[in-house]
Amino acid sequence: MEEQLRKEARRLLTEGEVAVVIGYGWNSRKTRVTPVFITNPDDADKLVFNALCVNNLSIYLTRKYKDIKALGKPAIVAKGCDIKNIVICVSEGQVARDNVYIIGMSCTGVVYKQELWQGELTDNIMPTKCHNCEVRNPHVTDIVIGDKVDFTPPEEPTGMVFDKIREFDRKTPKERWDFWIDHFNRCIKCYACRQACSLCYCERCITDKNQPQWIETSAHERGNLAWNLIRAQHLTGRCTECGECERACPANIPLNLVNSKQALIVKESFGYKSGFDMEEHPPMIVYKPEDKDDFIK
Amino acid sequence: MSEKSQATAPGGFEPKITALVCNWCTYAGADLAGTSRMEYRPNVRIVKLPCTGRIDPLFIIKAFEKGADGVLVSGCHPGDCHYTAGNYHSRRRWVGFKGLMEFTGIDMRRLHFSWISASEAIKWVDLINNVTDEVKALGPFTDYQQINE
Numbered sequence: 001m002e003e004q005l006r007k008e009a010r011r012l013l014t015e016g017e018v019a020v021v022i023g024y025g026w027n028s029r030k031t032r033v034t035p036v037f038i039t040n041p042d043d044a045d046k047l048v049f050n051a052l053c054v055n056n057l058s059i060y061l062t063r064k065y066k067d068i069k070a071l072g073k074p075a076i077v078a079k080g081c082d083i084k085n086i087v088i089c090v091s092e093g094q095v096a097r098d099n100v101y102i103i104g105m106s107c108t109g110v111v112y113k114q115e116l117w118q119g120e121l122t123d124n125i126m127p128t129k130c131h132n133c134e135v136r137n138p139h140v141t142d143i144v145i146g147d148k149v150d151f152t153p154p155e156e157p158t159g160m161v162f163d164k165i166r167e168f169d170r171k172t173p174k175e176r177w178d179f180w181i182d183h184f185n186r187c188i189k190c191y192a193c194r195q196a197c198s199l200c201y202c203e204r205c206i207t208d209k210n211q212p213q214w215i216e217t218s219a220h221e222r223g224n225l226a227w228n229l230i231r232a233q234h235l236t237g238r239c240t241e242c243g244e245c246e247r248a249c250p251a252n253i254p255l256n257l258v259n260s261k262q263a264l265i266v267k268e269s270f271g272y273k274s275g276f277d278m279e280e281h282p283p284m285i286v287y288k289p290e291d292k293d294d295f296i297k
Numbered sequence: 298m299s300e301k302s303q304a305t306a307p308g309g310f311e312p313k314i315t316a317l318v319c320n321w322c323t324y325a326g327a328d329l330a331g332t333s334r335m336e337y338r339p340n341v342r343i344v345k346l347p348c349t350g351r352i353d354p355l356f357i358i359k360a361f362e363k364g365a366d367g368v369l370v371s372g373c374h375p376g377d378c379h380y381t382a383g384n385y386h387s388r389r390r391w392v393g394f395k396g397l398m399e400f401t402g403i404d405m406r407r408l409h410f411s412w413i414s415a416s417e418a419i420k421w422v423d424l425i426n427n428v429t430d431e432v433k434a435l436g437p438f439t440d441y442q443q444i445n446e
């Protein structure tokens with residue numbers, strides 16, 4: 001699989017079809033993988049693909065990385081779940097489909113965090129998204145690398161995140177409140193969650209606006225709650241549950257929980273699943289006159 | 298007078314209700330209630346906005362941050378928005394935001410949504426009375442006010 005990947009990268013760069021290949025490569029001790037940006041065909045052998053490749057590299061296609069954009073047309077090594085983010089970026093006009101070459105990777109799952117890796121991919125170290133994955137065979141690609149994967153996701157979503165959501169739905173408001181305040185209290189307002197997300201591409205994030213200052217910037221409970229609510233709200237109907245925000249959070253705040261809950265709401269209310277259709281507008285910028293409003297008096 | 302002294306003032310707790318309303322329908326409905334000299338609970342503070350489409354969920358958070366015990370968001374009925382589709386868009390936004398607030402553990406008796414037209418003064422009066430009584434029964438929103446300290 002890696003050979004096939006390297007060959008394609010080499011071809012793309014040699015023929016000038018792309019200027020840079022964004023992919024994964026080993027760190028110096030070969031213990032973790034890290035993003036690599038290959039511009040020279042001779043470096044194509046640096047590319048790797050394995051269960052450690054958890055990062056969602058689609059972030060490098062956004063305007064957050066102007067220096068990478070300046071290199072010219074990129075090719076990107078992307079798992080199905082990463083492609084979902086690219087699909088959203090295309091549907092929101094952030095990336096032109098013709099301006100990116102998607103090297104889709106057949107995938108059998110990754111580790112939730114690279115730290116967990118002990119040489120073997122077992123169910124218990126895979127993130128929830130892999131257990132429910134519909135895109136192990138990548139869905140929007142220019143080329144697919146690897147053999148077809150035979151996997152049918154379960155009807156009812158499974159995994160830790162969904163177990164937790166079901167447990168949560170049975171809790172009282174007060175219990176839920178205490179849970180979240182306890183977690184949000186630990187937020188240090190580092191905004192790593194935002195920086196890691198390829199859908200948080202605003203030139204100026206609402207939390208950085210100070211005239212007026214809607215969200216307090218100090219890591220105080222009040223501003224922490226406001227920040228986390230608004231982050232989740234701005235991702236509602238867009239978030240693909242890739243899990244990068246939670247992985248980036250140094251305070252271990254269970255952001256996947258709230259993201260997946262919002263995704264369930266959107267699916268139930270508007271029949272929308274994010275990241276599958278480039279032509280479809282995200283549900284929060286369109287409407288139907290017959291949308292549900294039984295909660296409105 | 299701060300919320301706290303109000304909460305313990307003689308005569309019991311009087312909740313603060315923030316109403317975020319659209320100028321063209323709900324505000325006009327509330328205005329009609331006023332000019333018709335209808336009496337209703339004085340607990341509501343009205344914030345007039347051009348359209349429900351202008352009501353950012355941040356306003357709701359801000360209201361709670363500033364000590365509201367309950368929030369009401371209201372605008373023109375579907376089809377009546379003066380900017381054609383502002384309320385259709387905000388309705389979708391509310392679906393997401395309401396779910397989020399619920400998931401976070403905000404008691405949904407503290408957050409209400411309604412459509413009230415310029416002629417529905419009676420609906421406005423009833424709604425404000427009901428929301429006020431409901432929130433009054435719940436007591437001050439100490440959970441939120443505690444994180445304000």
Ligand code: SF4
Nearest residue numbers: 080081107109130133
């Ligand atoms: S969610 Fe699917 S495509 Fe993404 S890493 Fe897991 S199995 Fe692979």
Ligand code: SF4
Nearest residue numbers: 197239240242243245
């Ligand atoms: S899971 Fe997090 S990082 Fe991924 S799309 Fe959703 S909000 Fe962004």
Ligand code: SF4
Nearest residue numbers: 187188190191193249
């Ligand atoms: S990454 Fe975690 S700690 Fe940092 S701002 Fe986001 S939620 Fe807060």
Ligand code: FES
Nearest residue numbers: 319348372378379
């Ligand atoms: S003008 Fe009233 S909701 Fe748009």
